[in-house]
Amino acid sequence: MSAINSSSPILVYLANGVQGGAVVRAALRRGLKVRALVRDRERARALAVPGVDIVEGDLRDSSSLRMASAGVAHAVLQIPIGSQDEMRAAAENALSASIACGLRSFILRLASASRPVPCPEPSFVANAMVEDMVRRSGMPFAVVRPTLYLDNLLKPSARREIVRHGVFAPPIAESQPIAWTSVDDCAEAALTLLERGAYGGDHRIAGPESVTGEELALRVSAGLGRRIVYRAQSLDEFEGEIDAAMGPGTGRLVASRFRFFAAHRDEAETMLSGSLVPQPGLEDFQPTGVEAWVRRHKEDFQDDSPASIRER
Template sequence: MLLRQAVLQEQSMSMIDRSKPILVFLAAGVQGGVVSRTALARGLTVRALVRDRQRAAALVASGVELAEGDLGDTASLRVACAGIDHAVLQVPIGPAEVMVAQAENALSAFKTAGIRSFVLKLASASRPAPCEEPSFVANQMVQDAARASGLPFAIVRPTMYLDNLLKPSALAEIIADGVFAPPIPASQRIAWTSADDCAEAALTLLERSAMGGDHRIAGSESLTGEELAARVSAGLGRTIRYRGQPLDEFEREVDAAMGAGVGQRVASKFRYFAAHPDDADAIIAHPYVAKSGLDGFQPTDVETWVRSHRQAFGASDEPRS
């Protein structure tokens, strides 16, 4: 009952024309899929940009309107943006020049369609000052392109996603061995967030027309690896251990799965954290601090998030006492 009252209150505050859909990018992926489902749960209409309609059956079944398009094809983006006032933009991780070109294609389509505002959902938190780490460079270049567009927008960026526990390789190890082994030492504190919380934040900003801010979405607690494992264990009702995976081992596994050289690019951010512990703490360790536009937003704690995903971990609906 309280949740429904909160939803109704949020709807009453909404400054969005709810008769028009919100355009969600990368909607067939994990992050975009969560944004689409969260928007529907908030009573919004969604148009999902997907590259392949055949891979989006679940979105169609949930009531989402599909728009086939590609971030490399500006013409398809203009069609997808027709009749849209607001969007949640995310570009896939890759080389900085590719990410910027894709962002600029989307921004061009936004301007042609007369989009009123958008939320730029970055893949990770960035270092406040310039540095040479490729993913931070790419993030900065994408947000610079957004600013150059002149369109009203807000930024949402995570610390580290709890959804990493649900990646197939991680999930298999958790289920089989009771071990979560990301490429981060157990001593590194992290204020873990989730795709769900980032989606809620993005949509809240759109509904409130709270543009102009840069919002770091983090958890309410700063946890070591062992503390994270304890929270996950409590949520699942069985013991889970944390093991920091050596970065060389992580790179080899990524190369084997995705091709030579990919592991080095993916591991770059983690090597940066290891070499710059003060920056790592500033980026991922500090708990959530509310900023104007997200007044009242409360992060989901780790145990609650785990309980809500128990079936994905192969657990029964209720943990053992």
């Protein structure tokens, strides 16, 4: 029996993004109603489907979050990457709105696997700060976090290289084994935990196997039916691409995690390499393998026209 009342919508933060959109789809597949929180309704027309109530709100504006949270019992919360001050303010606003509106529980989606020992890497520090704030809120919650997303293959620059040149070039060494996961698997895990009322866990969502860059390329090649090669991108180049796409300074924030992995291979092994070990609430969860994921998205890698290669 589901712990969620299907007559009440689930509030999905950042619903117009790649990760939030996956949560919306996962909820609709379960027959659940969704309240999709977006910053701009006009840019969220793809969410205008039966079962989805689109509401505008801004994580910098606590009053808009209270309006979005009214009448909601459960949420899937994601705090966008930014400075620690920005992420602290966003988390404070989201939590205060949730408490004020009487939310019963939520799932916190974080951007990376946990690191048990504190370190100066900014994204890990920010994640730990958000987790601490959530714990101190006293609300029932569970954490869902990925290894690395296969959906990085679908980013415009990565997809263009795959479609036109047969190259996948992420900012991580070819020799680094990774148990790749997907935004859809993380969304399924989040909704499963909500439905089962399984709170208190910290769930590292990983794929069923750990592969090096060469092994990843072989599985992508098998899924697409043509040869793809893996080439590690320099971190400076990666940082510049992120700045160009998301604004100056963002590249440094995003790339810092990969610089940490490059400098601390033992930590990278712990955080990225192990395949899924289900915890209570996800005992029967079946992660998607690389080749199966690629086959599911095969059509996305067929067309190399500018209109087709777009921000997803």
